[in-house]
Amino acid sequence: MFYKTLASAVVAACIATGATAETLRFSSIEPPVAFLTSKVFSAWGKAVEDATAGEVKVKIFAGGTLGRSPAQQLKLVEDGVADVAFIVPGYNPGVFPGVIVGELPFVVPSAKAGSLAMWSVYEQGLLEGDFDKYKIIALFTSSPQYVASKPEIRMPSDLQGRNFRASSPSLLAVIEDMGAVAVGGITGPTVAESLSRGVIEGSFNEWNAIKSYRIADAIDHVLEVPMGTSPLMIVMNKARFEGLSEAAQAGIDAVSGATFATAFGDAFDAQIAATRADYVAQGRIAITVPDRATLDAWKAASQPVIDDWLAAAPGRPALLAAYRAAIGE
Numbered sequence: 001m002f003y004k005t006l007a008s009a010v011v012a013a014c015i016a017t018g019a020t021a022e023t024l025r026f027s028s029i030e031p032p033v034a035f036l037t038s039k040v041f042s043a044w045g046k047a048v049e050d051a052t053a054g055e056v057k058v059k060i061f062a063g064g065t066l067g068r069s070p071a072q073q074l075k076l077v078e079d080g081v082a083d084v085a086f087i088v089p090g091y092n093p094g095v096f097p098g099v100i101v102g103e104l105p106f107v108v109p110s111a112k113a114g115s116l117a118m119w120s121v122y123e124q125g126l127l128e129g130d131f132d133k134y135k136i137i138a139l140f141t142s143s144p145q146y147v148a149s150k151p152e153i154r155m156p157s158d159l160q161g162r163n164f165r166a167s168s169p170s171l172l173a174v175i176e177d178m179g180a181v182a183v184g185g186i187t188g189p190t191v192a193e194s195l196s197r198g199v200i201e202g203s204f205n206e207w208n209a210i211k212s213y214r215i216a217d218a219i220d221h222v223l224e225v226p227m228g229t230s231p232l233m234i235v236m237n238k239a240r241f242e243g244l245s246e247a248a249q250a251g252i253d254a255v256s257g258a259t260f261a262t263a264f265g266d267a268f269d270a271q272i273a274a275t276r277a278d279y280v281a282q283g284r285i286a287i288t289v290p291d292r293a294t295l296d297a298w299k300a301a302s303q304p305v306i307d308d309w310l311a312a313a314p315g316r317p318a319l320l321a322a323y324r325a326a327i328g329e
Contacts, residue, residue, distance in 0.1 A: 021054055021055055021056070021057055022055065022056050022057070022244060022248070023056075023059050024048075024058045024083040024084050024236075024240070025083045026041065026045060026058050026061065026084040026085065026086075027064075027067060027076050027081075027084070027085040028062045028064075028085070028086045029064045029068065029069075029070050029073065029189065030063070030086070031063050031212070032060075034062075035208055035271050036086070037086075038062075039267060040263070040264055040267050041060060041086065044234075044255060044256075044263070045058030045060060046058075048251065048252055048255055051251035052251035053251075056244065056248050067081065069091075070088050070188065071092060071187075073087050073088075074087055074092050074235065077134065077235055077236065080237055083236060083237050084137065084236045084237075085235060086232070086233075087232065087233040088188075088230060088231075088232060088233075089231050090167045090168030090169070090230065096128075096130065096131065096231075096233070097128045097129055097313075098127030098128040098319065099118065099127060099139065099231035099233070100168070101118075101121070101316075101323045102114050102117075102118055102229050103168055103228040103229060104170070104228055104302075105225075105227045105228045105298070105299070105306070106299050106302065107320075107327070108144060108228070109327065110144075110265065110269050111140065111141060111142055111143040111264065111265045111269050111272070112262065112264075112266055113327045114141030114142075114143075114265075114327065115138075115140040115262075115265045116258060116261050116262065116326065117326035118139040118140065118141055118261070119257055120258075120323075120326040121322050124322060126318065126319045126322055127319070128315070133238065134235040134236065134237070135236035135242075136233065136234075137233075137234035137236050137252070137260065138260035139231070139232075139233055140231070140233070140264050141229040141231050141232065142206045142229045142232065143207070143208075143268060143269060143272045144206065144226030144227065144228070145166075145171075145206045145226070145227050145229060146204070146206065146207075146223060146227065147202060147204065147221075147222065147223040148204070148205045148210055148215055149201055149202030149203075149219055149220070149222075149223075150201050150218070150220055151201055152220075153202060153221065153223050154288070154294065155294065155298075156179075156301040159179055160179040161179065161181065162180050162181065163180070163199065163200045163201055164182065164183060164200060164203065164204075165183045165202070165203040165204070166204045167230055171204055172184050174228075174305045177301065177302075177304055177305055183199065186199070186200065186203075188209055191213055192214045192218045193218075195215065195219060204227045204228070206229070206230070206272065207276045208268065208271055208272060209230075210222070210279075211278075216284075216285060220285060220286060221285065221286045221287075222279075222285055225294065225298045234256075
């Protein structure tokens with residue numbers, strides 16, 4: 001449904017090849033019923049099949065069937081265990097450092113804006129990282145992550161001494177700068193358990209993750225300050241892609257890149273709104289929309305980590321400027 005118009009433009013060329021059908025194994029750590037896997041990734045798989053006139057099919061292996069660890073997904077693609085995988089770059093530090101631009105607090109306003117801007121700076125060649133080793137199907141960001149916690153957190157000072165989790169080194173550094181004990185190594189699927197066991201008192205998460213990973217069952221408060229996003233990727237084994245027919249490659253390209261980013265962003269933002277509305281209606285979680293003074297306090301507390309990131313490599317100020325410009329478009 002997301003891709004019908006663009007996909008139809010390459011169907012005739014794919015039919016002409018008469019190629020034998022290929023099946024791509026798509027690895028996702030999410031449960032099969034999770035929103036991204038069941039709706040967005042499956043829609044892309046159907047779009048690939050349509051765009052290649054059935055020459056290429058996509059079979060999704062959800063719930064970590066091919067490998068349970070989020071940090072393992074990229075290796076699955078490298079080794080050919082998976083042909084395509086859903087990657088959270090924060091679990092592979094140092095491999096795609098450029099995408100951290102999307103993690104920075106107070107930069108990305110929505111999943112669609114962040115995702116399209118990420119693809120834009122990738123196409124401009126501004127992102128640092130080992131992108132050439134893979135076929136990059138798409139780059140995304142989540143919507144902004146909020147402060148999801150058991151105790152009430154209103155100001156940065158309320159984090160003092162608390163065990164708090166984030167999904168990447170840069171956001172862990174933000175937590176540490178605010179006086180909290182930054183707890184790494186806790187993946188999305190284990191956040192709820194870590195909260196329930198008292199290992200952590202909170203985490204930076206957006207509403208879809210709060211629902212998909214059942215974090216909502218283990219928290220009492222959400223403070224809606226935009227503490228960065230989770231950059232996300234869909235990558236493909238490069239040799240596997242290059243081994244397909246030219247028509248099949250064209251079909252995959254037609255429904256990937258900016259097209260996939262648009263579909264992802266529209267779906268993600270709509271799901272965020274619906275999920276948040278559900279939790280508002282339930283009334284169990286106390287949701288706080290911050291006032292200007294609160295936003296300014298969190299922004300000021302986050303700025304030192306942003307400044308450190310910008311100073312760490314010469315191209316980063318230009319990258320952030322280009323990223324913000326692309327968001328503005």
